[in-house]
Amino acid sequence: QVQLVESGGGLVQAGGSLRLSCVASASIFKISTMGWYRQAPGKQRELVAIVTSGGNTNYADSVKGRFTISRDNAKNTVYLQMNSLKPEDTAVYYCNLQRAISNYWGQGTQVTVSS
Numbered sequence: 001q002v003q004l005v006e007s008g009g010g011l012v013q014a015g016g017s018l019r020l021s022c023v024a025s026a027s028i029f030k031i032s033t034m035g036w037y038r039q040a041p042g043k044q045r046e047l048v049a050i051v052t053s054g055g056n057t058n059y060a061d062s063v064k065g066r067f068t069i070s071r072d073n074a075k076n077t078v079y080l081q082m083n084s085l086k087p088e089d090t091a092v093y094y095c096n097l098q099r100a101i102s103n104y105w106g107q108g109t110q111v112t113v114s115s
Contacts, residue, residue, distance in 0.1 A: 002026040002104040004095045009109030012085055016113070020080040022095030022106055027076075032099040034071055034078040038091035038111075045094065049080060063089075085113045 003025040012018055020036065035050035049059045049069035057069055068081040078095065090113050095106035 002028070002097055002102075004097060004104055004106035006093065006095045006106045006109040009093060009111045011112045011114065014085060014087055014113055014115050016085050017081070017083045018085065018111060019082070020093055020095075020109060020111075022078045024076045024078075024095075024097055026097070028099050029076040029097065030073045032097045034069075035096040035098065036069060036078075036080045037094045037096055038089075039094070039108075040088075040091040043091075048093070050096075051078065082111070085111075087113045087115045089113050 004022055006022045008018060008020040031053050033050055033052045036048040037045050038048050039045040047060055048063055049067055051057045051069045051071050066084045071078045091111060092108040093111050094108045097104045
């Protein structure tokens with residue numbers, strides 16, 4: 001069973017930065033696509049950023065140029081560096097691991113951006 005544990009969320013003022021981390025318990029981390037998603041109150045969960053096993057990345061238009069996803073295969077960890085945060089970035093952020101038909105989620109970490 002794969003476990004994903006997120007950390008790094010919190011309260012920050014608009015314009016500030018946070019870095020989220022997600023540690024995976026599984027050896028398949030290295031061959032998996034890792035992603036960050038978020039869900040704001042009353043809204044559907046949405047993709048923020050993904051990074052493939054080969055290091056290719058993709059971002060939601062709303063975060064391009066502000067957020068950076070990266071991975072450290074030696075540590076089974078994926079990061080999300082969030083800069084120039086806006087109040088509309090407020091949400092619960094979830095780590096995701098995808099491998100073939102398998103799909104796993106972390107428990108989520110709250111990010112709150114005050115104006």
